[in-house]
Amino acid sequence: MAASAPDEKKTPRTEKGRRTLRKLLDAAAGEFGDHGFHEASISSITRRAGVALGTFYTYFDSKDEIFRALVADMSESVKRAAREAIAPEMGALEVERAALEAFLRFAGEHKEVYRIIDEAEFVDPRSYRMHYETVGARIIERLEKGGDSGAMREGLGEIEAWALMGMNVFLGLRYAIWRGEGDPDAAEVAEAANRMLQSGIGRSTD
C-alpha cells in the first residue's frame, strides 16, 4: 500500500495547493476518459487544468503516477457518492438500494469512471485489484451488519459481497454507461435489483 500512496512531500499543505491538485485530477479524468492512458499526455492534462507544465511535477512524477492517483481518487468518489445517499435510520436492505441508486447516478454523470478503472487492469493492475478488494471489504461489513440487525440472513460473507458488487457494476455498465432511450431510470433499476437482493428470483413457495 505504501508504494501507491502519494509522496509525502507532494501532498499539498495549502488550500491553493489542494485546489491545483483537484484541477489536475479532474483534467486527468477528462483526458484519460477521452483518449485512454496511452494516447493521453501530461501536456494535455496541464492544458485542460489551466496550469503550467512545471506545476504538474510539483504533484506527480509521471503519467503513471497521476493515473494511479486518479484511480484512488475515483474509488474514493464512488464511495463518497454511495455514503452520502445513506441515512442512519435506513435498514440494511434500504442501504443497498440507496447506495446502488446513488452509484448509478454518479456513473451516469461521470461516465469516464468505468473506462478509467477498467483501464487500470492493464496500466496499473495493483490499483485495479485494490479498488475492487476495498469495495468488496466494505460490502462484507454492510452484510455483517445486516445479519446482526436481523434485516439480512446470517452467515453472509465474501461470496455474497462479490456477487452484490458484480450486480452493481454491471447494472451501472448497462443503465448508466450504455444507457439507451426509454431505459428504466436509476430509481427503477435500484428498486428491481433490491427486490432481487432481498428475496431472490425464485418463485416463493407460499
Place this chain on the structure above:
Amino acid sequence: MAASAPDEKKTPRTEKGRRTLRKLLDAAAGEFGDHGFHEASISSITRRAGVALGTFYTYFDSKDEIFRALVADMSESVKRAAREAIAPEMGALEVERAALEAFLRFAGEHKEVYRIIDEAEFVDPRSYRMHYETVGARIIERLEKGGDSGAMREGLGEIEAWALMGMNVFLGLRYAIWRGEGDPDAAEVAEAANRMLQSGIGRSTD
C-alpha cells in the same frame, strides 16, 4: 454485425484449414493473454502456433482482426462451457447453478479469458459490448423460461439478467482469476450464489 464476421473467402473449407485456424486462435489467446494487445505481435502468434508467417494472412488481415475473432471465439467457448454443463431435466435455478459452476471452472483453466475480453473494451469496443449484450440476451431467455416453468417469479427481464451476469463475472474474477489458497471451490461458490439467486439475502419473515 456483418463487419465483424470473418471474411467469407477466409473461412477454412477443409479440416486441415480448420485445424490451422484453431492453432492460430489458441496461440493468439496465449500471446494476447501474456502480453496484452499492444505488445503482442503477429510473428509471435505464428511462432506459438508453429505455422509460417504467411499462413497468418490466409486467415486474418491484421492483429486487430485476429483479436476480434478471438473475442468472438472466447465468447463462444464461454457459452459452450455453460451449455455443456446443463442437462435437459434441470430446473431453471439448477441451470443457473450448473452454468456458474462450469463458468468458474472454465475461467480457472483459461485465465486469459478475462484479460482478453476486458482489453476488448479498449481495442475493439464493439466486440466488448457485443459479448455482454449477447450473454445478457441469453440470460433473459433463461429467466423467461424460468418464469414460464414456475421455478422463477414472473416478469423477470433485462435488469435481473444483467444483475445475474455481473454476479457471475465478479465471482469468476474473485474465485477463478484472483483465487487464493483456502478459497471455496467452484461448487461451493456456485452453491452460495445460487441460494442468493433463489431467495435473496433478506431474512425470511416466516
